[in-house]
Amino acid sequence: MRTLTFFLICTAIGIGVFAAARLVDNDYLFFAGYVVLQYIVLATAWNILGGYTGYVNFGSAAFFALGAYATVFLHKALPLEISSLIVIDPLPIPVLIVIGAVISGFVGLGMGYLTLRLRGAFFAIATLALAVVLQTFITNWSFVGGARGAYVIRPNEIEPIGPYVQYLFLLMLALAVTALTVARFIERSRLGLGFAAIRDDELAAEASGVPTLKLKLIATTISGALMGMAGAPFPYYIGYLQPSSAFALDYAVNSIAMPMIGGTTSWVGPLIGAVLLGTLQQIATVTISSSVNLLIVGLLIVDCVIIAPTGILGLIEGRRTARDVVADPAVFALLFGINVIPIYFLHQEALTARPLEIIFWAVLIFLALARGRLIGQLWLITLPIVSAALSVVPGPPLQGLISILALVICLACGLLLRPREAATRSGTP
């Protein structure tokens, strides 16, 4: 019953969010919120396979795009007159979501079968290959628009809700609630235990009677279906769908980065990561340009995997593993040196980047503080503060100087990092 309670609480929060957004009554809020919610679904879906089971999927975009293209196909095919009596009307979006989920779920199952023997990086490469193959098929399929893309005209209004974008937002909110409930349910069930066993040691799990084959297929199917669900309303949201936007690398990157940053072991992790990264990216898109999105994502991934080995969630909880892994302070210093250079260019680029920079550095200061507290080296917090100060030094004349200074810091730290023989640990026992 506790899953039901959780679902009801989530639904209540969802209704609250929707009501609050209605109060502000700004269409842009719904457009931006839709994207963030979509990332919550994608990140949660990725985490079921990647975080719980330990299989890295680089092809999230493929499943997402399958859902989207199922919608485009049905949009083009319907209304269909089989005879004068039987006419199939255009389907409402909730039905399209279910269809998207079924199709992507089946492809996920197929991918599971195809890649059963592959582990680790090979599985990741296979999913990448699958995404490329699917993209090529869609690009060459002229019925759904081919490389030119397809228009899906979005109605302006829908009856009980009002503006159509609010309807889409509400649907995505429902999907996010569903995805989180599914993830939490899996996490606490026998299924989740099995997934965790596969992640920790597949051979040992197999030997102790865990049906690894079946569980992996279940994981790929559920994960794929959720991603397909997230994709199904997308053509209506964007209005004009082309393969390069449906298969955009952003989806693959974000759905990996968000759980990694938030924490992969729990349903809360992808939620934190998606809200944080999604919001930052929306701010970046509005204030500067969309290419800067990826810079923020890239820097945060690099920072988080080093400073917060178990994600933000792990840092907050003070998880043991995070305490065990006492990373070299020199690595931290190097990291902040690396952060300074791109952010410095960003700072020179535009005045509008200020809020973004402030949030970015605030996140880093929080990370350094939390990690420093965990490993008992609170002085680590000075590193992001110094970096932040360095990145705002004014004027192009200093540009080269700052870059060189940052590089010198990097190199000095690199020299500090000479390997210590005693610490060497090889993978084999």
Place this chain on the structure above:
Amino acid sequence: MDVPFDLLVNALVAGLLLGAFYAAVTIGVSISFGMLDIVNIAHPGFIILGSYIAYIVNSRLGIDPILASIVMAPAFYALGALVYQVYYASFERYGQEALRGLAFFFGLLFVTEVTLILVFGVDYRYVEAAYIGPSVQIGIIDLPLRMLVPCLVALTLIGALQLFLSRSFLGRAIMAVAQDQLALQLMAASPTRIKRVAFALSIATTAIAGALLIVIQPVEPSIGREYIGRVFAICVLGGLGSLPGALIGAFLLGIVESFTASLPWLGPSWAPAVAFGFLLITLAVRPAGLFGR
């Protein structure tokens, strides 16, 4: 099946030339992923960095891009050593390299790419050299020098690396790391130091591969993404940790892509599907690759 014979021959030759270039791009991943088990997804990012450095040197000083890249290779070697040091200190030392290491390199790829966009913009950049325009005609075969020169440089690079790995002491030590780290430790050698040399070497090759790339086609920062899949496909296709295997894998992929692009009933837009479909089948049927150990 009325495809003209000379079209087929030219497609084959173009595929071989392209394949040699792909091999130069892959060779670094063959070392880092194949031998050291470091999933360096950021490899194409370093290649684009190499292209841009070749472009800067070429446009400012007018030096030949390939020559410039050979001069720059030591700097890339140092960069590689630094990256490995960070990777080792934060992931490998704790045996946590699998998922987080992957994410680390993924992030690195985007940081490189977007920094290049912020500095140079998204315009296509190209280099100038005497061999970029003309082509040589041998019978019915058309050999553009723009492809032929990179092909020869790539083959030399691979030959030299293969010679280094199989003949020199350090090269054999790298092969030993690939085979059994523990045994190496028991012989009082430090696998970390050897791995650092090997990884730095793999990054040094990207300087040259990047110059070859910008000779073959104009370059913009996000072009590296096209190579992520291709590079790992070749590496897996040929079998991990084998340079000749990578070369054969690269030739295969180059020929398949070139044939798909020139056959009238398929066309260039189908090339990725054929190449990656090939990879998927290889992975499903023979996960160790065609020439795996």
